[in-house]
Amino acid sequence: MDxxxxxxxxxxxxxxxxxxxxxVLELEAQPKKxxxxxxxxxxxxxxKGGAGMVMETELAEYAHHFENLLDxxxxxxxxxxxxxxxxxxSSIDGFRSFLDRIREGGEVNQELIDNTLSQLREFESNAGKxxxxxxxxxxxxxxxxxxxxxxxxxxxxxxxxxxxxxSENNKKNEDQEExxxxxEDEGEETAYLLHLKFDPEMLGKGSDPxxxxxxxxxxxxLDIIPHLGKLPDLKNFNPEEIQxxxxxxxxxxHPVEEIEDILIFFQDGKNDVKFELAETPxxxxxxxxxxxxxxxxxxxxxxxxxxEAEEKPVPTPELVPNEIVEQKTENTEKPENEIxxxxxxxxxxxxxxxxxxxxxxDANKDSGIKTTQSIRxxxxxxxxxxxxxxxxxxxxxxxxxxxxxxMEIDVNLGEMLLQFVEDNEKSVNxxxxxxxQVRMIPVGSILNNMKRTVRDYATRSKKKxxxxxxxxxxxxxxxxxxxxxxPLVHLVRNSMDHGIEDSDTRVxxxxxxxxxxxxxxxxxxxxxxxxxxxxxxxxxxxxxxDSAVRKGFIDENDDLTDDEIFKLLFLPGFTTxxxxxxxxxxxxxMDTVKRDIEALLGTIEISSELHKGTSTKLKLPLxxxxxxxxxxxxxxxxxTIPLLSVNESLRPIPKQIKKIKNKGELVxxxxxxxxxxxxxxxLNIVPKYKEPTEGLxxxxxxxxxxxxxxxxxxxxxxxxxxxxxxxxxxxxxxIAGATILGDGRVSFILDVASLVN
Amino acid sequence: MKxxxxxxxxxxxxxxxxxxxxxxxxxxEDMSLEVSYSEGTRLITFILGEEKYGLNIxxxxxxxxxxxxxxxxxxxxxxxxxxxxxxxxxIPVMDLREKFEMTAEERHEFSVIxxxxxxxxxxxxxxxxxxxxxxxxxxxIQETTELAVNVDTKFIKGVAKxxxxxxxxxxxxxxxxxxxxxxxxxxxxxx
Numbered sequence: 001m002d003x004x005x006x007x008x009x010x011x012x013x014x015x016x017x018x019x020x021x022x023x024v025l026e027l028e029a030q031p032k033k034x035x036x037x038x039x040x041x042x043x044x045x046x047x048k049g050g051a052g053m054v055m056e057t058e059l060a061e062y063a064h065h066f067e068n069l070l071d072x073x074x075x076x077x078x079x080x081x082x083x084x085x086x087x088x089x090s091s092i093d094g095f096r097s098f099l100d101r102i103r104e105g106g107e108v109n110q111e112l113i114d115n116t117l118s119q120l121r122e123f124e125s126n127a128g129k130x131x132x133x134x135x136x137x138x139x140x141x142x143x144x145x146x147x148x149x150x151x152x153x154x155x156x157x158x159x160x161x162x163x164x165x166x167s168e169n170n171k172k173n174e175d176q177e178e179x180x181x182x183x184e185d186e187g188e189e190t191a192y193l194l195h196l197k198f199d200p201e202m203l204g205k206g207s208d209p210x211x212x213x214x215x216x217x218x219x220x221x222l223d224i225i226p227h228l229g230k231l232p233d234l235k236n237f238n239p240e241e242i243q244x245x246x247x248x249x250x251x252x253x254h255p256v257e258e259i260e261d262i263l264i265f266f267q268d269g270k271n272d273v274k275f276e277l278a279e280t281p282x283x284x285x286x287x288x289x290x291x292x293x294x295x296x297x298x299x300x301x302x303x304x305x306x307x308e309a310e311e312k313p314v315p316t317p318e319l320v321p322n323e324i325v326e327q328k329t330e331n332t333e334k335p336e337n338e339i340x341x342x343x344x345x346x347x348x349x350x351x352x353x354x355x356x357x358x359x360x361x362d363a364n365k366d367s368g369i370k371t372t373q374s375i376r377x378x379x380x381x382x383x384x385x386x387x388x389x390x391x392x393x394x395x396x397x398x399x400x401x402x403x404x405x406x407m408e409i410d411v412n413l414g415e416m417l418l419q420f421v422e423d424n425e426k427s428v429n430x431x432x433x434x435x436x437q438v439r440m441i442p443v444g445s446i447l448n449n450m451k452r453t454v455r456d457y458a459t460r461s462k463k464k465x466x467x468x469x470x471x472x473x474x475x476x477x478x479x480x481x482x483x484x485x486x487p488l489v490h491l492v493r494n495s496m497d498h499g500i501e502d503s504d505t506r507v508x509x510x511x512x513x514x515x516x517x518x519x520x521x522x523x524x525x526x527x528x529x530x531x532x533x534x535x536x537x538x539x540x541x542x543x544x545x546d547s548a549v550r551k552g553f554i555d556e557n558d559d560l561t562d563d564e565i566f567k568l569l570f571l572p573g574f575t576t577x578x579x580x581x582x583x584x585x586x587x588x589x590m591d592t593v594k595r596d597i598e599a600l601l602g603t604i605e606i607s608s609e610l611h612k613g614t615s616t617k618l619k620l621p622l623x624x625x626x627x628x629x630x631x632x633x634x635x636x637x638x639x640t641i642p643l644l645s646v647n648e649s650l651r652p653i654p655k656q657i658k659k660i661k662n663k664g665e666l667v668x669x670x671x672x673x674x675x676x677x678x679x680x681x682x683l684n685i686v687p688k689y690k691e692p693t694e695g696l697x698x699x700x701x702x703x704x705x706x707x708x709x710x711x712x713x714x715x716x717x718x719x720x721x722x723x724x725x726x727x728x729x730x731x732x733x734x735i736a737g738a739t740i741l742g743d744g745r746v747s748f749i750l751d752v753a754s755l756v757n
Numbered sequence: 758m759k760x761x762x763x764x765x766x767x768x769x770x771x772x773x774x775x776x777x778x779x780x781x782x783x784x785x786e787d788m789s790l791e792v793s794y795s796e797g798t799r800l801i802t803f804i805l806g807e808e809k810y811g812l813n814i815x816x817x818x819x820x821x822x823x824x825x826x827x828x829x830x831x832x833x834x835x836x837x838x839x840x841x842x843x844x845x846x847x848i849p850v851m852d853l854r855e856k857f858e859m860t861a862e863e864r865h866e867f868s869v870i871x872x873x874x875x876x877x878x879x880x881x882x883x884x885x886x887x888x889x890x891x892x893x894x895x896x897x898i899q900e901t902t903e904l905a906v907n908v909d910t911k912f913i914k915g916v917a918k919x920x921x922x923x924x925x926x927x928x929x930x931x932x933x934x935x936x937x938x939x940x941x942x943x944x945x946x947x948x
Contacts, residue, residue, distance in 0.1 A: 387846060738840060748828065
């Protein structure tokens with residue numbers, strides 16, 4: 001296919017077919033919506049016209065058949081039924097087959113084409129039998145002249161993609177209009193004023209205003225006034241351009257729709273074609289008999305027009321700005337008319353409202369919004385985007401350093417550059433924030449899932465439980481949100497099972513028979529807090545303590561605060577329930593939850609008051625992709641420790657360091673002895689400092705275990721983007737991931753769990 | 758106005774379309790490479806020590822000069838010389854000389870890292886220098902492991918003979934296979 005016109009045609013038709021398909025599907029739902037039929041008709045007509053132009057006669061003929069069908073629908077001869085919709089949809093398949101042939105050669109699916117056509121014939125003959133009387137919308141709009149006086153209504157210009165009007169089509173329209181007219185009784189005469197201004201290049205597009213005028217003339221008495229104002233001198237005259245425009249008055253017994261049907265093909269692009277109701281039916285229809293082809297001097301006619309204009313709001317104000325006003329008399333006329341026209345539009349009684357244009361525009365809007373609301377993007381693409389933004393951030397940091405260097409050489413230049421770099425930094429930071437925002441989804445979806453869990457449990461047990469949800473619109477990284485579901489179900493079940501008492505007990509204890517579990521999500525300083533609260537019996541710290549002693553987790557002489565006791569709940573294998581239910585109590589409870597939450601780089605805390613209730617607080621980072629990190633230096637290599645795991649950092653004095661034979665070193669911090677790890681030994685790096693008293697000790701904590709980590713120094717602290725080691729390599733022991741530092745270098749994120757053990 | 762705009766737009770589209778046709782021509786060429794794989798292979802050849810090696814060009818993602826900052830991965834054997842940042846991706850680099858237990862050579866201006874993509878992982882390989890892209894016919898490839906080369910033959914797929922030289926075909930899929938990577942962790946435990 002090396003014919004560009006053909007190529008263009010195929011692309012256009014592909015576009016139209018999409019619109020057609022959408023239109024037909026909408027029409028199926030709203031079979032009486034005229035704007036939809038019009039839209040489909042236009043689409044079909046454009047395909048036909050285009051096909052004719054590129055000499056695809058078979059396709060043009062095919063489209064012609066369906067155009068006929070749609071024309072009947074427009075005239076109300078056929079009501080759009082589901083059968084018609086499927087017929088139209090199969091026509092679309094036919095068009096596609098034609099397009100395939102044009103594009104790739106070969107043959108059209110003749111079977112399909114023939115099938116659809118025979119279906120079409122069948123449908124039409126069936127429809128012909130029960131030829132419906134025209135629906136109500138079809139009855140002509142007949143106005144009482146007095147009312148009309150102030151009711152000149154501009155028909156909203158509709159956007160149409162039809163490009164041209166072929167004489168063949170005109171013929172068909174004429175025939176049909178004629179036929180319909182014949183059926184009709186002589187209606188009351190209505191006068192319309194038409195404003196016909198065309199795209200100067202219209203002739204080049206295969207269309208001709210004469211066709212329009214001819215068609216209009218078929219409808220009744222047409223009184224046409226040509227305007228010569230823009231006509232250039234003869235030497236500048238281009239016969240292929242239309243410089244004339246026309247005003248016309250049409251007196252007809254035909255319904256307003258028929259005028260629209262003719263104008264519909266011209267109400268697009270650069271054409272400026274409008275019509276409105278005239279004040280009165282003309283007393284003298286004979287005026288219309290002058291020839292429309294005359295290029296005569298039209299002074300007199302202009303005068304006639306002005307006379308008319310004095311009575312009715314002919315020139316529409318909307319036109320004024322765009323045109324050069326040729327006649328001074330006209331010029332003075334227009335401002336007066338501006339206001340009444342505007343007002344009359346508002347006070348329009350419904351009867352005069354043409355049923356076509358406004359809903360049509362609405363329909364277009366509707367479908368437009370539907371398609372642009374959201375798009376699906378794979379996480380993969382987002383990751384790539386995020387990588388690129390990350391690169392930009394790094395380059396930004398490089399630029400920053402560069403501008404400092406330039407500053408040393410040339411202060412002025414350096415400052416200019418710095419200014420620019422700082423401006424750019426704002427955009428880059430914003431970009432980074434936005435890209436992270438894209439990954440965020442409201443946590444409400446999973447909170448709402450709990451409703452079902454609670455409902456199911458409550459119906460099975462004797463307990464009455466109500467679930468309250470707060471802050472469902474709090475946003476959290478999609479991955480975090482998804483992985484939060486499991487722990488959340490666990491915690492809610494725990495509350496239902498161990499927390500909320502049955503109604504009798506609750507009443508006995510002076511509580512509302514219905515227990516309440518509330519889920520609250522909120523955002524606090526870069527973290528999302530999810531709280532699961534119940535008003536149940538609470539946790540008896542004494543029971544926990546005894547149980548822990550029995551299981552050997554603690555010594556019965558240990559002195560623990562309530563908080564410390566509640567933390568025991570997270571120990572693996574710890575469970576207090578003596579009975580195992582299907583909901584919870586299998587001893588794999590809270591430690592699993594804790595592990596899951598920690599995998600999300602979050603923390604979990606339990607607080608409880610006996611007989612009052614229990615509250616579990618989850619603190620989660622907004623995103624998994626970024627953590628707060630502490631960058632430490634060991635032997636000039638920078639590692640990152642998740643800040644969440646860092647308790648404190650200090651430079652110990654010699655007497656704080658205790659060496660125990662075969663057990664390593666301990667650091668005494670406020671009476672507590674914490675084992676110390678020389679990170680350089682673990683990482684096999686030659687450090688800058690040999691002794692912790694020269695360097696620093698970072699105290700990290702993982703699952704109740706503290707560990708001192710001896711490093712050379714702390715370099716920085718801030719958010720880092722986590723990159724998986726496994727993406728391009730393997731999981732390396734002791735390393736949780738990698739990140740890219742401000743200078744573009746890779747830094748490894750230390751796995752605190754492995755440091756501690 | 759609209760129809761005019763539309764025409765212009767469609768012209769643009771058709772230009773784009775033409776553009777993509779051009780692109781797909783290249784794709785076609787690539788595809789024809791795949792298709793003709795049975796008859797021959799396009800290889801990128803590089804020098805390592807005394808010998809010339811080749812690997813299927815379809816595995817090569819890009820060539821880069823030696824990056825400024827490589828970060829050593831703790832606990833990894835010496836031939837994993839570190840990771841670096843390639844436009845936001847963290848990519849490991851394997852020193853082929855080290856891997857093949859050749860004598861280490863000073864990096865010079867021709868030192869190149871070939872980024873290969875195997876099993877969706879991008880990995881950098883250091884080579885002394887990249888020489889050429891050549892096409893070898895199937896019949897010129899000798900799949901043998903009986904070779905007098907300095908490299909452990911398990912990483913060698915065969916030898917391709919061209920008019921004036923011999924190119925050792927690297928079994929890149931095996932070199933960067935999961936099994937091989939798993940030995941990284943064993944290597945470490947040996948140390």
